[in-house]
Amino acid sequence: MAPVLETKKLCKSFGALTVAQNIDFRLAAGDRHALIGPNGAGKTTFVNMLMGVLAPSSGQILLGGEDVTRAPQARRVKGGLGRTFQINTLFRNLPVLDNVALGIAERSGLAQRLWRPASSYREIVEESRELLATLGLADDAAVRVADLPYGKQRLVEIAIALALKPKVLLLDEPAAGVPSEESSRILKNLENLPAEIAILIIEHDMDIVFRFARRITVLVQGEVLVEGAPEDIARDKRVHAVYLGEGQHG
Amino acid sequence: MSAQASGYLADARIRWTEWLPWVAALGGFFLLPEYLALGARILIFILFALSLDLILGYAGIITLGHSAFFGLGAYTAGILSAKYGVHDNFLQLVAAAGAAALLGAITGAIILRTRALTLLMLTLAITAILLEVANKMSTLTGGADGLSGVVVNPILGLFKFDIFGKTAFLYCLAVLFIGWFFVRRLIYSPFGAMLTGIRENTARMHAVGAPVYRRLVLVYTISATMAGVAGALLTQVNQFVGLNVLGLEPSGDLLVMLILGGVGRLYGAFVGPVVYLIAQDYLAKQYPEYWYLGIGLLLIFVVLFARGGILGILDKWLPFSKPRSSAKASAR
Numbered sequence: 001m002a003p004v005l006e007t008k009k010l011c012k013s014f015g016a017l018t019v020a021q022n023i024d025f026r027l028a029a030g031d032r033h034a035l036i037g038p039n040g041a042g043k044t045t046f047v048n049m050l051m052g053v054l055a056p057s058s059g060q061i062l063l064g065g066e067d068v069t070r071a072p073q074a075r076r077v078k079g080g081l082g083r084t085f086q087i088n089t090l091f092r093n094l095p096v097l098d099n100v101a102l103g104i105a106e107r108s109g110l111a112q113r114l115w116r117p118a119s120s121y122r123e124i125v126e127e128s129r130e131l132l133a134t135l136g137l138a139d140d141a142a143v144r145v146a147d148l149p150y151g152k153q154r155l156v157e158i159a160i161a162l163a164l165k166p167k168v169l170l171l172d173e174p175a176a177g178v179p180s181e182e183s184s185r186i187l188k189n190l191e192n193l194p195a196e197i198a199i200l201i202i203e204h205d206m207d208i209v210f211r212f213a214r215r216i217t218v219l220v221q222g223e224v225l226v227e228g229a230p231e232d233i234a235r236d237k238r239v240h241a242v243y244l245g246e247g248q249h250g
Numbered sequence: 251m252s253a254q255a256s257g258y259l260a261d262a263r264i265r266w267t268e269w270l271p272w273v274a275a276l277g278g279f280f281l282l283p284e285y286l287a288l289g290a291r292i293l294i295f296i297l298f299a300l301s302l303d304l305i306l307g308y309a310g311i312i313t314l315g316h317s318a319f320f321g322l323g324a325y326t327a328g329i330l331s332a333k334y335g336v337h338d339n340f341l342q343l344v345a346a347a348g349a350a351a352l353l354g355a356i357t358g359a360i361i362l363r364t365r366a367l368t369l370l371m372l373t374l375a376i377t378a379i380l381l382e383v384a385n386k387m388s389t390l391t392g393g394a395d396g397l398s399g400v401v402v403n404p405i406l407g408l409f410k411f412d413i414f415g416k417t418a419f420l421y422c423l424a425v426l427f428i429g430w431f432f433v434r435r436l437i438y439s440p441f442g443a444m445l446t447g448i449r450e451n452t453a454r455m456h457a458v459g460a461p462v463y464r465r466l467v468l469v470y471t472i473s474a475t476m477a478g479v480a481g482a483l484l485t486q487v488n489q490f491v492g493l494n495v496l497g498l499e500p501s502g503d504l505l506v507m508l509i510l511g512g513v514g515r516l517y518g519a520f521v522g523p524v525v526y527l528i529a530q531d532y533l534a535k536q537y538p539e540y541w542y543l544g545i546g547l548l549l550i551f552v553v554l555f556a557r558g559g560i561l562g563i564l565d566k567w568l569p570f571s572k573p574r575s576s577a578k579a580s581a582r
Contacts, residue, residue, distance in 0.1 A: 051457065077459030089457070091450040094257060101258040102447045103458040105440045111460065114441035117262030121440060125258050142259055164458060 001028040002065070004080070004198050005050070005168045010059035012045055012222070019045045020056070020222045027168060027198045034213035035202045038242065042222040043202045044086055047170050051083050052076050064167070077106075082166030084157040086173045086202075090145045097141040099156055100128040103163030128163070135159050135189055151182035155189060162193070169193070171201040175208055187212060210234070218242075256308075256446055262438040271520050275423055279416075286415035292527050293422040294483045297429045299508050299519035301476035306505075307514025308437055309469050310449030311362070314501050315373030316477055318357070318380050319350040321496035323478030325397070326350075328491035329390055332399040339402050343425070343482050350478020351471050358470035362463060374498060381496035396492035400485055411489070418487040425483060429476055436472075437516065445469055449514075506545070510552055512559025521560050 003026040012020040019042045027033055035043050048054040050061060052073040061069045063079045071079075091099050104124050105111040119125065132138050135155050140148060145156055154174060161169055174190065175183040187208050193199065203209050209216065209230075216233045218225040220242050226233065233239055278289055298320055305311040323346035330336040330345055361372040384391045391397055404410045409417045436442050448455050448462055455462050485491045494500065503526070511522025529548060533541035556563045 053456075072461075073456045074459045074461045077457070083457055085454075085457075089451055089454045091447055091454065093450055094446065095259050097259055098257045098443060098447075102443060102455070102460075105444065106458045106460050111440050111444045112465075114436050114439045116440075117260070117435075117438045118256065118258045118440045118443045119260055119262060119438075121258070124440075128258065160454065160458065 003028050003062070004064055005200075006062040007050070008060040008062070010046070010049060010061065011057045012042075012049060012054060013057045018222055020049065023059070023219075023222075023224055025217065025224070027200055029167065029196055029198050031198045031200075032212055032214045033198075033200050034209045034216045035200060035219060036204075036206075036209055036216060037219035037225075040221075041219040043219055044172060045222075046219065047083065047172050047200075047202065050076075050170060051081065077164060077166075080165075080167030081170070082161040082164045082168070083170040084161050084172055084174055086176055088150075088153050088157060090153060090156055090160070092146040093144060095142050096132065096137060096145055096148065096156055096159075097125070097128045099145055100131055100159050100163045101125065103160050104128055104131075107164050131159055131162060134192070135162075136185075151178050151185065154178055154182075154186055158186075158189065166197060168198045168200070171199060171203075173202055173204060175203065175205050183208065256437045256439075256442045258443060260438060264434075268517075271517070272423075272427070279419055279423075283414060283416075286419045288527065288531055290415055290418045290422045290487050291484075292523050293419070293426045294480050294487065295504070295507060295523035295527060296520050297422075297426045297483070298477055298480040298504055299511070299523050300429055300433050300516075301473045301480065302504055302508055303514065303516065303519045304433055304436070304476070305470055305473045306508065307518070308442060308449060309445040309466060310452075311466060311470060312366070312370055313373040314370055314498060314505070315375070315377035316473075316504060317496050317498075317500040318373075318377035319354055319474040319477035320481035320484075320500060320504075321377070321380055321384065322353055323347070323350045323481030324485045324491045324495045325384060325391055325481075326478070327482035327485040328397045328400050331401050331485075332397055333390060337401045337403045339405055339421075339486055342402070342486060343479055346478045346482030347475045348478075350481070351475040354471040354474025354478075355467065358467040358474070362466045362470060374501075377497055377501055381493060384493055384496055392492075394493060396490055398490050400489040400491065402486045402489065411487075415487075422483055422487065425479065429479070433476075434516065441465075441469075506549055508559075510548065510559055512561035515559070515561045518559050518561050525560065 005027040007023050007025045010020055010023040023046060035046065037043055045054060049056050052071060056069060060067060063076060063081060066079065068076050068079060091102065101124050104127050110121060110124065129138065129141060132141055135158065137152065137155055137159065140152060145153060158174060175186050178186060183205060190212055201212060213230055216230055217227040218233060218239050225238055225242065226236055279286065302316050305313065326346040326349040327342040330342055336342060357376050361369055364372060385393055402411060405417060405421050411417050444460060444465065448465065452462055481495060484495065507522035507526040508519060510525055511520065512518030526545065529544060530541060533544040552559060558565065
């Protein structure tokens, strides 16, 4: 299947420090792919390059076959790229519904309308409510995000990304800092995401990684160490050595 | 930082409390005829403060140079009248708005690539440059002596500017009403919600695909246009323009007025100038040498005890002053 997202020999250096080296990566529609690696492996840097937050030093990023290596974030998002953040990056003082509605308004091209009241755009409000309902946040629509428990704030992160109806979704540690009982709720929501979306998840929680991903890439010191099916990764001695330790997994 | 008045859950209908400023203004017109000159000045600064609130309170653009647009508008109207014989009030306003919009678009396109202290210093630099330009180009601007000889034809060909300031007051009130109506529509619109989003979290607005920089330049230009109109009003009402419309001082005064009233609340821009200019008028008469002390004490009080400004205190004590959400409205 043709990839919806592809990188070719992607490199990033900060002076003498190389944080990404010749990363070749492909993601096709419907993929459930995990990117794992020890702290400082360059996972978030990779996501930031994909989104256009960081410019790569060399290499190429293709989104739907189009070269977006130097394209601004806005163009990538319009091309179908969505993301969540490792550390909550929300509109904390706005209601949950507005957090999602801002994304929907951008996607539908209504964000620049400056005469009719925002609340009169029923299509945006209704779609926001429906999206929140699918994530179990319907009752929190009018609650200020800062007043939500942390686990629900992580779900709002995902909701904003889904508001963009992305073709490719980059999930940067969606369960980071969430207690284990709440992380299963997040996992359940991730499993229920539309099947056609290509998802790349960065996660330290190996339970989530091995239950969710159908393919795993291991990144070490900015380089791809190995890529394969979860069972192959779990058996790979190099992975054990650099990341998983000596114990067997799943 | 601010009360949540805009957004997709906000009820955009005008509440009865929102008519109070207009009732008070008309009441002042009939009951306090000896204060109409001060009243017109207050109305002009409310319009100026509204323009600042749009960028500072809603879009989160910090500035110490908003007087650049106010001053340019003031000088545009003055020069057109005194040097080129354009005495039509509407043409003067349009020209001032156009000049300020142009300056806003050009300078905004440059400085809005920066943030925080760099942005603050650049805004200050722009108004400082304009002040010096106005000072040096004395053949056109009158320099330190100011520009006199400004003439404004009767409004709509009917209402002459009178010595008691009646026409000036009502004229300023009408222009302010249009400005208020426009800003109010804007902040309740999806564009206003988007601006709040930029203020709340710029990184996230980038991540949802908003062309943040372009949007900031747009709102900065709109705000500059309004400030230019306010400046032109001041020239028309005073029939004079001096260097005191440019530089740090008027920008700083405006910022103090907005902080006093409450930033990002729409009506903070109404309350702040009223309190500040009346206090200034009173204190300057009572204590000509120390009047700034009173303003300073007022500001210290607000910063220490009322971070949301005077309207922040009202929010706390008067429930009806709070904006309502459509969710609550529809539940009733």
